[in-house]
Each structure stands twice: as C-alpha cells, then as structure tokens.
Amino acid sequence: MKTIQNPIIPGMAPDPSIIRVGDDYYIATSTFHWKPAVQIFHSRDLANWELVSYGLSKDEVDLRGTNTPAGIWAPHLSYDEKTKRFWLVYSHMQNMAGREFNAESYAMWADEITGPWSKPVYLTSIGFDPALFHDQDGRHYLSILEWETRQGYQAPGHIVIAEVDLTTGQVGEWHRVTTGFTTRGCVEAPQLYRHGDYYYLLLASGGTGYGHGIEIGRSKQVFGPYEPDPSGEPILTSQPAHLFSLGDPDAGHFEMYNPHSEMQKAGHGSLVETKDGEWYLAHLMARPLHGKLLNPLGRETSIQRVDWNDEGWLRLHDGSNVAKMTTPAPAAFNGSQKSAAFDIVDDFTSPTLNIRYMTPYQEPASSWIDYQGNGKLKIKGRNSFFSQYAPSILATRATSLNYEVETELEFHPDHYSETAGLGLYYDANNWFYVRLCLANDEQGIGLCGLHAKLGQKIDDRDNEVVVPGGKVKVRLSYRQGMVEVDYQLPEQEGWQPLGGPVNVDYLSDEGVNGEPGEIGGFTGLFNFMGAVDAHQHDSVATFNYYRVTSR
Structure with missing residues (x-):
C-alpha cells in the first residue's frame, strides 16, 4: 500500500485550510508576524506541496509592532462553485494582553489562486478563526469563535454562525451553536461541511498545545442544534487519553504529551474529498526536540485518511483517533514523495527573488533589498533585530530539526553599530546571529556571535576572529536545538569552527516570551x-548565495 509521509509541509505551516478545485489541491496557512502573509501551497497528489502564492502580498495589513504570537491567524480558503471564485478569510490578531484577544476578520476573493486578490472587506471583530461555507442554495455562512471576556463564563466562548452577504461583507444575526462537543474545551476554528443529509461542524479543541485535537458535531439545520460525535472524544489527536479542561485558558497541557508518538499537538484541521471519493483531513502537528517539550519548528501541516462510517461519522482510516506519521495515499498517488523539496539552493540568478523568502513585521521592499538576479543579493542595514518595526531580515522557514544553512557575504562597516551576517530567528526578543562588524577598538573587521534570549542581549566577543577583507563564508549547523558555527576566509581551503556549540533550544514555541x-x-x-x-542606514551587505540543506 502506498503511503504519505508526514508532515507534508514541514516548518511553520499551521492551521491548514485545504480545498480541491478540479485536479488541484490548495492549502492556506497562518503566518503571524511574517510577511508576505498567508502562505498558499499547491499539490496534485496530497503528498508533494509547493509554495505558490501569498494572500496578503502588498500593503493590505500593517504588522509593525506585532507581539508574539499575534498577527495573521487561521486563514480559511474556500471555493464558490457558482461564481468560480476563491475566497480567503482571516483574522488579524492585534492584541492579546489581558486575554482580551482583539482581532478583526476580513474576506478577500480572487479568480485565480495566485491572485490578484481583492481588497480585504471587513467582516467582524467578535472573535477569531473565521471560515466561509458556500451552501448549495447559493447562500453563504460565516462561522467563527465568539471570544468570551466575562468572568465566570466558559472560555474561550461560543462557536457562532451567521449568514453573510459576500458582495458587501454584511454579517447577519449571529447564532450561538455550541461551546464544544467534548470535554477538552477551548474550541475554536469552526468549519462547516455538507455531507449527505447533514451539516457537519468541525472544531479545533483542547488548546494549541499537547492536548490539541479535532472534534465534530452534526445537524440537519445550519444553525443547529448540533449533536456531538457519539464517541465523546476528538476524532483526531496526538494523545487519546481523556482530558477535562472546560473553561481552561488555551494552555500547553504538557501532561498530555504522548511518549509513544513522534507527532505531537495534532489538531486544527480541515476536510477535502478527492475526485475518487476518498476523504482526507489536513491538520497541524509538532515535532519536539528529543527528550524535551520544546518545538522549534512551530506547528507543521500533516494529513490523514478518513472514512465515513455507517452511522455517518468521520473516523481515521485505521479506526483510531491518533494521528500518525504515515497515512494511506490516494489511489492517484504515484508513490514518489520528494523528501528534500523544502531545501533551498539559491545563487541569486533567478529573475525574481525566491518566493520562500519572508520578512518579520514588514514587507520585503526594494528600499532595503537590492535584487537584480545577477548573482548578488544586497541588504541595507536598518534597525537592530530587537526592533518590531524595521529589521533588515530576509528569512526562510526552518523545516528540519537537523540542517545546515550557509552563505557567503561581504561587508565593510565604518561604525560599530553596523553589522551583517547569518542567523536563526524566532521573533524580536529571540534570535541567534553571526555577524561581521567593526572590532571594539574600531580597527579592523571581526566575525563573532550575538544573540537575544527572552529580550536580553548576549555578545560573544571572546570567540571573535579577524576577517581582513570583510569577506567570509559562514555556516550554521543546527542539530536538535544546538548550533555549531563554522567560517571560511577566502584564502582558506576548509571550514574553521567559531567557538563551540551553542544551545539555542529556546528558539521554540515554548522557549520564548x-x-x-x-x-x-x-x-x-x-x-x-x-x-x-543604527548609524546612518546607509551600509550595505552583499550576499553571494544562500543554502539550506536538511541532514
């Protein structure tokens, strides 16, 4: 039997919303404080995926000043068969302090998945995780979590549904339909489906940590009442043990770690049917470091084969509710899954900048990125990396727990606050950076490490090496939360170590502020x-290539 290996989209690709249009499958995922926002991936076989577009690729949203983990949450992708339009709805989480969770939700449409997308139309601020359902009669419904702010009421709130006019964005009367179908609580990400005589409501539950899962209910009326799945448990999770957490905040639930599974945190998913009538559930997951409850890669996208039983309820194909690292492939799959598809080899000679580059808090712009496709990439220095407004960072998602990232750069600083280099980045408070800079006495150029941990700066000048011509190759070897730094000067034949291994396991979901x-x-x-x-914003670093290779 042919199988698909999970995750199908490694690295930061959470909250997957999957659809099929003809022979093509698409998945949209969250991007938080990163831009362009809302990744859109494409596949023909559910196993091999490629990033093809972003939903928010211009100046539609301002993410400067965004605190972790706010920003763009849980995009939902849909296709209206009557108008032949793609629809994308998403939440812009602007504030999480005080557990107020202030978010605005918007809708956009496009005739092609690669755009252009319409301007976002405001829908609501009632909560977050919106989803659209296009019914057979031409009506459209918006489902979302209504965020609860009152003391003494079940958190995080009700799942609500309303009819919506997609031409104006006008939302009708909200109907509170459920606070969940199991005792895991913390339900969110409601998604409607029609199958047979029923509307099915798919929910994420248990929080985004180790107690995460997907639960389901059904009704013959779109506004309910919805009956819960008779199992009383999630239909998909990483930890099948019973969890009672009604009213709990969205917590990590570390007690729900499953020591028998490589996959953790399975939950928040969406359904798709193949042309051959097979059903699959795309969902998020995480892979912790060995022996630790830390997840550097964030939440990734996986997929599971599911079936409808005789009573009309969804079950994983193997009959359990535990998500697996492999799943039966669809009949049309040819058996070839490219394991290195997410590695990067970029010599900067393509006509346009690689689509996989992203930047934190602001758009990648020609005002600070000079790309001509001539084998050189130039980056103009701006704010320090502690900035949430204008750091000059051009980044790609880490997609493996064991990999190497390498570049060659040339830089000639004339002030101690001018630096350039290669690094690992989680957010403005947490990063690791190997940079060319002026020596402390401002006589010559050196290479040394600098990193931020929980907002505190740590400067590793003790291991500084002299780089006479301002040109050097730098390689970071990441292994299960440890990083080793090597460098090579133009006159050298081999790599030389820069200090010893550094523990960077805090660059993970559970390790940051x-x-x-x-x-x-x-x-x-x-x-x-x-x-x-931080001197004159006029220094420029030149990079000659960029490579990321999984090991």
Missing part, C-alpha cells in the same frame, strides 16, 4: 540573512 499569561508562542524558527545599521 510570548504575551503575558500565554505560553510562549506558536509560530516557528526561521533562518535568515540580515544587516543592521
């Missing part, structure tokens, strides 16, 4: 090329 009252973040680790200039 996050919002007060929350557990760290849930975004993910990135690799980056970058430059800093």
Whole structure:
C-alpha cells in the first residue's frame, strides 16, 4: 500500500485550510508576524506541496509592532462553485494582553489562486478563526469563535454562525451553536461541511498545545442544534487519553504529551474529498526536540485518511483517533514523495527573488533589498533585530530539526553599530546571529556571535576572529536545538569552527516570551540573512548565495 509521509509541509505551516478545485489541491496557512502573509501551497497528489502564492502580498495589513504570537491567524480558503471564485478569510490578531484577544476578520476573493486578490472587506471583530461555507442554495455562512471576556463564563466562548452577504461583507444575526462537543474545551476554528443529509461542524479543541485535537458535531439545520460525535472524544489527536479542561485558558497541557508518538499537538484541521471519493483531513502537528517539550519548528501541516462510517461519522482510516506519521495515499498517488523539496539552493540568478523568502513585521521592499538576479543579493542595514518595526531580515522557514544553512557575504562597516551576517530567528526578543562588524577598538573587521534570549542581549566577543577583507563564508549547523558555527576566509581551503556549540533550544514555541499569561508562542524558527545599521542606514551587505540543506 502506498503511503504519505508526514508532515507534508514541514516548518511553520499551521492551521491548514485545504480545498480541491478540479485536479488541484490548495492549502492556506497562518503566518503571524511574517510577511508576505498567508502562505498558499499547491499539490496534485496530497503528498508533494509547493509554495505558490501569498494572500496578503502588498500593503493590505500593517504588522509593525506585532507581539508574539499575534498577527495573521487561521486563514480559511474556500471555493464558490457558482461564481468560480476563491475566497480567503482571516483574522488579524492585534492584541492579546489581558486575554482580551482583539482581532478583526476580513474576506478577500480572487479568480485565480495566485491572485490578484481583492481588497480585504471587513467582516467582524467578535472573535477569531473565521471560515466561509458556500451552501448549495447559493447562500453563504460565516462561522467563527465568539471570544468570551466575562468572568465566570466558559472560555474561550461560543462557536457562532451567521449568514453573510459576500458582495458587501454584511454579517447577519449571529447564532450561538455550541461551546464544544467534548470535554477538552477551548474550541475554536469552526468549519462547516455538507455531507449527505447533514451539516457537519468541525472544531479545533483542547488548546494549541499537547492536548490539541479535532472534534465534530452534526445537524440537519445550519444553525443547529448540533449533536456531538457519539464517541465523546476528538476524532483526531496526538494523545487519546481523556482530558477535562472546560473553561481552561488555551494552555500547553504538557501532561498530555504522548511518549509513544513522534507527532505531537495534532489538531486544527480541515476536510477535502478527492475526485475518487476518498476523504482526507489536513491538520497541524509538532515535532519536539528529543527528550524535551520544546518545538522549534512551530506547528507543521500533516494529513490523514478518513472514512465515513455507517452511522455517518468521520473516523481515521485505521479506526483510531491518533494521528500518525504515515497515512494511506490516494489511489492517484504515484508513490514518489520528494523528501528534500523544502531545501533551498539559491545563487541569486533567478529573475525574481525566491518566493520562500519572508520578512518579520514588514514587507520585503526594494528600499532595503537590492535584487537584480545577477548573482548578488544586497541588504541595507536598518534597525537592530530587537526592533518590531524595521529589521533588515530576509528569512526562510526552518523545516528540519537537523540542517545546515550557509552563505557567503561581504561587508565593510565604518561604525560599530553596523553589522551583517547569518542567523536563526524566532521573533524580536529571540534570535541567534553571526555577524561581521567593526572590532571594539574600531580597527579592523571581526566575525563573532550575538544573540537575544527572552529580550536580553548576549555578545560573544571572546570567540571573535579577524576577517581582513570583510569577506567570509559562514555556516550554521543546527542539530536538535544546538548550533555549531563554522567560517571560511577566502584564502582558506576548509571550514574553521567559531567557538563551540551553542544551545539555542529556546528558539521554540515554548522557549520564548510570548504575551503575558500565554505560553510562549506558536509560530516557528526561521533562518535568515540580515544587516543592521543604527548609524546612518546607509551600509550595505552583499550576499553571494544562500543554502539550506536538511541532514
């Protein structure tokens, strides 16, 4: 039997919303404080996926000043057969302090998945995780979590549904339909489906941590009442043990770690049917570091084969409710899954910048990125990497727990606040950076490490090496939360170590600051090329290539 290996989209690719249009499958995922926002992936076989577009690729949203893990949450992708339009709805989480969770939700449409997308139309601020359902009679419905702010009421709130006019964005009367179908609580991400005589409501539950799962209910009326799945448990999870957490905040539930599974945190998913009538459930997951409850790669996308039983309820194909690292492939799958598809080899000769590059808090722009496709990439230095407004960081998602990232750069600083180099980045408070800079006495150029941990700066000048011509190759070897740094000067034949191994396991969802009252973040680790200039914003670093190779 042919199988699909999970995750199908490694690295930061959470909250997957999957659809099929003809022979093509598409998945949209969250991007938080990263831009362009809303990744859109494409596949023909459910196993091999490629990033093809972004939903928010211009100046539609301002993410400067965004605190971890706010930003763009849980995009939902749909296709209206009557108008032949793609629809994308998403939440812009602007504030999480005080557990107020202030978010605005919007809708956009496009005739092609690659755009252009319409301007976002405001829908509501009632909560987050919106989803659209296009019914057979031409009506459209918006489902979302209504965020509860009152003391003494079940958190995080009700799942609500309303009819919506997609031409105006006008939302009708909200109908409160459920606070969940199991005792895991913390339900969110409601998604409607029609199958047979029923409307099915798919919910994420148990929080985004180790107690995460997907639960389901059904009704013959879109506004309910909805009957819960008779099992009383999630239909998909990483930890099948019973959990009672009604009213709990969205917590990590570390007690729900499953020591028997490589996959953790399975939950928040969406359904798709193949042309051959097979059903699959795309969902998020995480892979912790060995022996630790830390997840550097954030939440990734996996997929499971599911079936409808005789009573009209969904079950995983193997009859359990535990998500697996492999799943039966669809009949049309040819058996070839490219394991290295997410590695990067970029010599900067393509006509346009690789689509996989992203930047934190602001758009990648020609004002600080000079790309001509001539084998050189130039980055102009700006704010320090502690900035949430204008750091000059060009990054790609880390997609493996064991990999190498390498570049060659040339830089000639004339002030001590001008630097350029290669690094690992989670957010403005947490990063690791190997940079060219002026020596402390401002006589010559050196290469040394600098990193931020929970907002505190740590400068590793003890291992500084002299780089006479301002040109050097740098390689970071990441292994299960540890990083080793090597460098090579132009006159050298082999790599030389720069100090010893450094523990960077804190660059993970559970290891960073996050919002007060929350557990760290849930975004993910990135690799980056970058430059800093807190002097005149006029220094420029030149990069000659960029490579990321999984090991």
